[in-house]
Every structure is written in C-alpha cells, then in structure tokens.
Amino acid sequence: MAGTLEAWPFDPALDAGETLAWVQSEGVVALAAVRLREGLAGTPEPVRRAFEDAARAEAARLLMRQAEARRVLAGFAKAGIPALLLKGSALAYWAWPAPYLRDCVDVDLLFASREAAMAAAALLASDGYLRRQHFGEAATREFLCLRHLPNGSRLEMDMHWDLTGEPLFRGRFGFDELQASSIPLPTLSPDARGLGPVHALLHACVHRASNLASGGGDNLKWLYDLHLVAGGLDEPGWDTLCALAADRGLAGVCVDGFSTTATLFATSLPETAMAALRSASAKEALDPARLREWTYFQRQNLRALPDWPSRARWLWQRLRPTAHYREDVGVTWTGLVTDRLQRAWRQLRRP
Amino acid sequence: MDILSTRLIPSEQAIESRVGDEIVLLHLENGTYYGLDPVGTRIWALLKQDHGPVEICRLLSAEYEVAPETVEQDVRSFLTDLKSHGIVIEG
Numbered sequence: 001m002a003g004t005l006e007a008w009p010f011d012p013a014l015d016a017g018e019t020l021a022w023v024q025s026e027g028v029v030a031l032a033a034v035r036l037r038e039g040l041a042g043t044p045e046p047v048r049r050a051f052e053d054a055a056r057a058e059a060a061r062l063l064m065r066q067a068e069a070r071r072v073l074a075g076f077a078k079a080g081i082p083a084l085l086l087k088g089s090a091l092a093y094w095a096w097p098a099p100y101l102r103d104c105v106d107v108d109l110l111f112a113s114r115e116a117a118m119a120a121a122a123l124l125a126s127d128g129y130l131r132r133q134h135f136g137e138a139a140t141r142e143f144l145c146l147r148h149l150p151n152g153s154r155l156e157m158d159m160h161w162d163l164t165g166e167p168l169f170r171g172r173f174g175f176d177e178l179q180a181s182s183i184p185l186p187t188l189s190p191d192a193r194g195l196g197p198v199h200a201l202l203h204a205c206v207h208r209a210s211n212l213a214s215g216g217g218d219n220l221k222w223l224y225d226l227h228l229v230a231g232g233l234d235e236p237g238w239d240t241l242c243a244l245a246a247d248r249g250l251a252g253v254c255v256d257g258f259s260t261t262a263t264l265f266a267t268s269l270p271e272t273a274m275a276a277l278r279s280a281s282a283k284e285a286l287d288p289a290r291l292r293e294w295t296y297f298q299r300q301n302l303r304a305l306p307d308w309p310s311r312a313r314w315l316w317q318r319l320r321p322t323a324h325y326r327e328d329v330g331v332t333w334t335g336l337v338t339d340r341l342q343r344a345w346r347q348l349r350r351p
Numbered sequence: 352m353d354i355l356s357t358r359l360i361p362s363e364q365a366i367e368s369r370v371g372d373e374i375v376l377l378h379l380e381n382g383t384y385y386g387l388d389p390v391g392t393r394i395w396a397l398l399k400q401d402h403g404p405v406e407i408c409r410l411l412s413a414e415y416e417v418a419p420e421t422v423e424q425d426v427r428s429f430l431t432d433l434k435s436h437g438i439v440i441e442g
Contacts, residue, residue, distance in 0.1 A: 030370075034371065037371055052386075053386075055370060056370060056373070056375050056384065056386040057384070059368045059370045059375040059384075059386075060368075060375055060377045060382075060384035062368060063366050063367070063368050063375070063377040063379075063384075064377060064379065064382070066366075067366060067379055098369070098370075099368075100368055100370055100375075149382065150380070150381075151380070151381050151382030151383075152382070153382055
C-alpha cells in the first residue's frame, strides 16, 4: 500500500485463503488487488486470482450500496431531511482513487438530531427497513436500519446523530457547523454530501482513537483514509485543522493518528502543522498514547459524563445490550454475560 | 432461435462499475454479478451502443483478428449466459 515493495515479500507457499482473509479483515482487499495487478514480482497465481475475485465481489457490493444510497438520499432530500455521509461512505467518492477500492459494510449517515434520524428511519421503514438499536441511547448516538434482500444479502444504514457515541468525544461538532463546510459528492448522487476535508480528517482521527481500546483502531483501511485525506490537505486546510483540533481538544488524537499513518505510509505531513498540534496536545488532559488501554479509555468515558446517574446509565447500557443486539449477533443472555465477564477480565489483566 | 439473431439490450436492473481493465456488472434484483475481461467489456460497450450480436461478432473478428466462427461461438456462449441471468433482455 505504501508502494515500496517490488516483489512478493512472503513465502510463495503461503495459503491464498489465509492471506486473503487477513487482508479482508483489514478492509483493503481491492486496493491490494490493484497493487498485485500493477505487478509485484513473484506473486503466487492463486493469491493474485483470489484477490481479483474478492475485488470483483467488493465492486458488486459497492454497486448495490450505491444504488440504494442514491434512492435513499433522494427520499431524504424530498422529505427535507438533511443528511451527511460519513467515513468510507463519503471518502470513497473523493479521497480514494476509485470508490470500489474503499471497503465498506454499510452506509454511514449523520443527521441533525435523534429526532431527524427517527424521521429518516420512518421513511426507510416504508421501504422494508427494520430499525435495530443495539445499545440504549445513554450508551450510543446511533441506530441501524437493516433491509434483507431477496437474494440473501442485506443493506445496512447506520444512522448517527453525533460523530461518535463515546462520551469522551461526544458533542465536539454541531451538525450545522459540519453541514456548512460539507462537500457535494456528485459521482454518488446529486443529493449526496459528505464532511468537508478538515472535518473528515478530524473525524477519521476521532474514529480511530475511539476504536483503539477494542483493538480495531489501527485497521489499515482507516489508517489509509487518514493517509489519503491528510496527504491531500492544502495549507489553509492544515491551518483550519490545527485551530479546530486545539479548540475542541483533539490535538492529541490527531498527532497520534498522523504519526501512526506516516510510519506506515510515509504520509507527507507539514512540520509546522505537526508542531502546532504537538504544542496544543501538551495542554490537553487526555493521553492519546494510553487510549489502547481499555481501563484508561473507559475511565475517560466515565469522567466525560456530567454526573453519577449518567455514568450509571451509560455503564448499565454498555454492559446490557438490547434484545436487537442479541438477536442480530445470535447470543443468549447467558452467553453474553459470560463473554462480557471474560472480556472484562482479559482487559483488566492486560498490561 | 439463435441468440445471435436476437436483438438484445442491457437490462435496467443491470448496473456497472469499472474495476481496473474490467467491468463488473451487477443485477440489482437477483444479486448476480459478473467480472468482464477486456473482450467481455468490449462486447458490453457495443451492446450499450445498440449494436446487434451479428454486428458485434463482425467487429470483434476484425479487431482481434480471430476466425468469425470462433468469435460467433464465444459471443453466443457469453450472451446466453448474460441473458439467462437477466443482465441483458430481448429488446
């Protein structure tokens, strides 16, 4: 992905299925297929074929999501419900070299409020979408709308009313502010808009930071988002980003995200901007280097909540997912409680 | 009836995306998808330009310098497959 390899770096006898599964778990299979197609000497033929097939399947899934997103966004526009596309659902259309290269499993949409998201969900319900809420609303700022298709596949719309559900990072940006600097995504639809480059980059840093404690933050797909958007930001964009990051207390997570990305992909980062972010980060209470520690992250989440009743509600709803969650994930109460206790024990014992 | 004598048009349910040198076609309703190699991509482009199967065979035979019988056999098989999955329909 960094473009530094000239030959296949692994054992030629490596199992194609295992290689593919690992790359798929990182969400970069179509991108890897392109790199292999461009020519990496010594790539085993079964591996190259497996990646090509997976890239085709990814492109087909994109076509399905794209057609649905166009239809759904037109419906929201007609009903006067503003919505912004988030994460890969938007970045695929302006930051990535081609939309199919950005692996996505769902369409992420941001609404002005929970009420607006509910109104949008009511529209989707008339198309056969089911509203699924996996956690109580003290614990999250999103729900899922899900539609099963006759061919056995399913379409998912993630309906958000904040950029993140983690109390630690909630409420840093208002919808009006995000909408004012949003950008059109004409290759997707005349009704499609995504976060502007600065907000998209800040969101990518926050999203990564929110997922570090669960072990998923350094997913290659998300880091490559950072690489592409940061690499394309102009000087005024960096100035705005530095000012916003300092103002909203996000300088530390930006420095951590950019540094990790630059280590992997040699991302070009302006030194003045990085120095400004480091300086602002030193004044923040949050230690981004400790966000991988589950206990530290959850302590910061608890601290971010205003009072003990809110903390108790958040904790209870995090520990006790809804019946929708149990149905969708396919677990029983007993299995869920055992799993939660085992995970908490593992996290507490983690150095 | 020989499929080469039939007028075929892309189905409204068929959508496409370019993946490198290939085109991926998806039938929205049944979820079937195809990855078309460069020759398949060329046939698809000609179909969209409203060329009939016989004309497509003639053009491909000239472009790729392949015997007309061989091209006809391949195009017949390709179009039959697309038609059986609803990607193309009789127009």
